[in-house]
Amino acid sequence: MWRLLYQAGLGLEYIHKKSVVHGDLKLNNILVGADGRAKLSDFGLSAVKTSSVLSETEGEAAFTAGALRWRAPECMKKAPTFASDVYSFAMCIIEAVSGEPPFAFLDDDSVHEKLRNGEIPEKPAHMSTEAWELVVAMTNADPEQRIGLSQVLAKLKALSGDEGRTLLQSNKKAATSGTPSLREDISPGAVGPQLDIDMIVDLLDNMATQEKGEQEQMLLQLVQLCVKDEDRPVMYEANAIHILTDLVKNGRTYNTKLYALQCLKWSAIFDSKLSRPEFDALRASVPEAPVKDLSSLVNCMKTGSDHEQEKAVIRCACIATRGLGGIFRDVAVLQPLVALWQSVSDAQKLWLEMTQPLASFLQSGNSTLKLWAAEVIGSLVWGNEAIRAEIMRAEVVHPLVGLLRVGTNEQKHRASYALQYIALQKEANEMIVRKGGVEPLIALTGLGTIQQKQTTTALLESLVVSKYVNNAVIHREKSISMLVALLLVGSGEQKETAAAALVNLLETDESRAEVARNGGIPPLLKLLRAGTNSQKGYAAGALMNLASNQEARQEISREGGVAELVELTWSGNEQQKTCAVGALSHLSSNVNIGASVARSGGVDSLLELARIGTNQQRDYAISAIRNLTTGDEVHTEIVNQGGVKTFIDLLQSGTDHQKDGAVRILMNLSTNDAARSEIVSKGGVSPLLKLMQTGTDEQKELIASGLGNLAHSDEGRSEIARGGGIGPLVGLLRSGSEQQKVYAVETIETLAKSNEKIRAELVREGSVPLLKAMGKSGSEQQRESAARALQQLNGGCCSLM
Structure with a gap:
């Protein structure tokens, strides 16, 4: 019980962190989901069996802030708060321990009076002093003085640990009286993995000392915890192999042997902690299930409630792990259903009849039913061709492939395990491929757990390897997923x-x-x-x-x-x-x-x-x-590796495509001081100037821009002038594209900063009237650049304007 309440408290903490007030918290709204985890809700029937009938108070809809008996005093006047949720949670604790709602024997008017006076229900007879002190701290009439939820959780965690070690006497009483206990009614699970791990340790530590009924229920919990691949290592550290092996051999009841065997299945088949011969010997030591048990399971799976179906399918999985005892060994597979039905025993008929509800669980069951239905099918089809044939009739391939796509890790693992043996039948193998099973299996080989990878790899092999008997078939394959599977x-x-x-x-x-x-x-x-x-x-x-x-x-x-x-x-x-x-x-x-x-x-x-x-x-x-080289991170490395000379050489000897790339690289490098110096000193200016005259418009534009960078040094300016670069630049100013003109005027401005000789050449080439015209009719950027260039040509004054 305390574990369940702790889980509910974690859920309450979660919604509080999301700035959500529950406002209607009572035990009837603490549900146990199909996955066995406590969840908060505000509708539905409680799965906590100690919740009383009065928890479903008539007329609750009239109280928008929550049912009266669970409400904090301040909620009679104002909306609920985080603090009032803590108060209501305390009322849930009282109800869980006492089996009665708060103020169970008072009418509503009397409850109103109690709340106005700040009174809380009396301490339940079976509640410990430690737990009662927690309730009192949670129900202080002043919301500001109430204990915080984090402190409540710390206390509940401690109480849940005590419960795991002592196995509350209320559970023993329930077991002997026939009243379902919390342990019997809920499957294990927690909001966080640590609680599952703690529970595994507690179960193994206390299992040997319990009465038969308690021991069976603890093993049933362990069966469900074993499904999680990540939790099993702690089980092995707690000496589970020895404990469970002893229970299979010497257990006092059939169920004890059966459930312990199911726990060991994972150890033998997936985790290599128990050898297969040892496991098979243990299987052989467990008797076959009586026909009446199988009949009861089939009926429950067909007509039971969700909770009853969950218990039935889990038990069915355990029986299937024990094995069907070779009962289908002499059954012909390829025969009509009517003939098959006439040729088998009552037990065989029940196993065959079980396939339809299992298929239904896979298609429309809750999360737990899907998981365990896949587990049952995997065990049933292992070595049983008749069952495989009946499974195909029940159309389970499509929902199993669906689990591979969108199921939980555990569901994907169980689905691939089942499909691995179903795929041994040729028709089923082809159907798995047609239904799209290959793609999710590929994903599982890369992203799943170690156990999933082992199973899915084996399944993929059976689906694809035998289909491609020669290379020609592979070459003709157009399905990318099939080719990836072959890889x-x-x-x-x-x-x-x-x-x-x-x-x-x-x-x-x-x-x-x-x-x-x-x-x-x-x-x-x-x-x-x-x-x-x-x-x-x-x-x-x-x-x-x-x-x-x-x-x-x-x-x-x-x-x-x-x-x-x-x-x-x-x-x-x-x-x-x-x-x-x-x-x-x-x-x-x-x-x-x-x-x-x-x-x-x-x-x-x-x-x-x-x-x-x-x-x-x-x-x-x-x-x-x-x-x-679009960024400057590698510029220095290229210079140090002699890369500048490489691209200068390509400007002269490379193909047109290579020249284009070399221009772009050198112009990218020209923003780096060391690279600029290398371009000038290694003779890069001359081939650039040549290409500026003969290259494409884009190359001309790039070089005009890069020459502006090279002209930042005296050596660069001199080399441009010496190589005959001024005439082509003025030519771009005269007849180039708009962007070429922008780069040309910026380079001319930089060149004009040099010396009188270069300025004089710029004037002789006719740059001044072109710059003046640009200053009048060009774009804003061109006008500004032209003005600066004219100023530089005049040695810094403005007479040329």
């Missing part, structure tokens, strides 16, 4: 062929984004790291195509692909280098990823390929460096 679980040859097929499919941005979304990048990078030469080549080709997509670029970077591609530019063969540098050219278009390329040593390898690579490699390397 993950195929043979070496299948992986290579799948990578090659992907290279050809990645012609559109949509297909590239699909590969990124479907988890194709990690297995491609794995081939790049550790594959054969041929695999590396195809993987690099696929990654090069992928990197032109923004989503894929981000994924490649997140998965550590930048460093791998940089390494391949050094160590790969020519084809691998080409693809790797092509990928880097795309990746570097993103500023942040470009910085990662530089940090990974990419500048050095890119410069090397720009110098001595094939034409294709040079094109990609120049493109990458052009992207990197």
